[in-house]
Amino acid sequence: MSPPQDQDYFALRSPLHTPGLRVQQAGPDAWQIVEKWAAQAGHNPGTGDFHHVWNLDSDGCFIGMLGDQPVSAISVINYNNGYTHLGSHLTAIKDPGAGIRLDTMRVAIQHAGDHTIGVDATTQDFNFYQLAGFIPAWRTIRFTGPVPAEPPMHDHSCTNITIPDMREMAILDAECVLDTMAGRYQFALAIATAPDRHTLVATDRTARLRGYGVLRPAHHGYRIGPLYAQDPRAATALFDALCERAGRLGAKTITIDIPETNHDARDLAEHRGLSHLGEATRMYWSGRVEPRPADTRIYGLTSFETG
Template sequence: MMNSSEKKIIFINKPNDFTVKKATRQDWECVVQWGNKEGWNIGYHDADCMYSVDNDGLFIGWLGDQAVAAVSLINHSEQYAIWGNYLVNNEFRGKGYGKAVCKVAISHSGNRDIGSNAMPHMVSNYTRSGLKPIYNIVHYTGKLKKIASENIKEISIVKPHHIDNIIKYDGLFFPTLRQKFLNSWLSFSGHTSYLKTVNGDIYGYGVIRPLPDGFRIGPLVARTPADAEELFNTLTSGLLENTKISIFLPEYVHESFFSFLRKRELFEQYHVVYMHNGNFKMNIPNDMYGIANLDLG
């Protein structure tokens, strides 16, 4: 019996040697390289985490033995999946290979609601696929300006016994519970995770991870802007002045947190549009200060 990475679908409307396969983690490394050439600055373990959440959710289109296009469609739960990593190798763009890979991948999500983060110029294309724009996600980046901050007693390193409670807390703001993702993301080598609790109640949590160029914070979830600032300060406390930092944050975040980031020398670089297909519940406004990853939510 074939395993998932060996299953092939041949497109009769494409060259005879064009196939789409579910990718192995090793296969996917070329997609990471494509993304970094586009300036995506992908975290060292982002692909490992995607694969651990849903190892059937990575798709590559091959022309003979050459990878030409890719997309991910990661099932977080029985209710929700998210598109990501929509990429076509430069020399093969405009030939329909990207759409062909998506046509195969879509069946993987079944009847789940689907989310996606689209570049603004792609919104109209994604709308034709049934996705609706919900809100913008802004990318802030810069060289960190260190500031003096107090030692926050309520903030501590995440331990294994915290994770179940973090999963429940996170599920208040994300479209679904994401057990596999958080069990993986919070503990990957190089990822540093902090939790704020007050009298045993969670007031926020955050993760920082290394990238080829600097570090990225996400998720960053907190009850108030002040809680988010305290977590940000703790997450960056071990970094040197002028270390490059980035964060993707929803546009509806309180203006005081944007001001805080600018004081730390982080500024808007670009934005993407979160889109959704299904019964979207806007239940995340004031607590989600930074998403984990554009391809995982």
């Protein structure tokens, strides 16, 4: 029988409703299970993404247990500027009324303290988070499709990253996501430099950095993200160069998550033959950091788990 769909039931500070549920911090080995759940749920995460999530805040990854069986998970990633991002909010068993997921979040969300909390809620989960008190801010559109066969030529140079590029890349990531370097520097570089990642920087004719993008393997095809650029021309050059790299790697499909408010990014994806696959809504809950709109330099989100 489903529980009542009202604000009192979904209140995050109310008692647990699932008998026997034990929510505990998860180590990296246990967290590999969550990546399998995400793939089975059709989220198509980047291969190895959850390792980087765990490294970002190792105290913020939780698994729910019923007896010896893992049944649920959530990541509650704290940044140093008073912001927390929820992700990997999954269950491995049928969960009528979302009671297990809700109780898992009730326990784990204590890790956020008094931070503002953000989440990228899928269409199916929108009402769940809204009833829990989250307020919608903006949408992200997921585009996917065949890798473009012959990317055009551009007047921006796209090259592999070098050590001097790395600080500027990390600063750009922080500016687009948090307005501060707090908690993102090592994560941004890890996402860009892991062995299975392909990262390119765009420069103009004076060798100034205009953006960068990361191509990474996913459970289905390849993903582009993050993709940050100071202008549409740099973004287009990066996107096409990354697609060309994906084609050389044998990829058949490419996926990218684009803030709805970035019309240039949406036009680029559509002009390159990608289709609207799904969407998520960025939502925020209380705290002391004001929610902010998507930065116009975001042409591709890093992940729904980290913002």
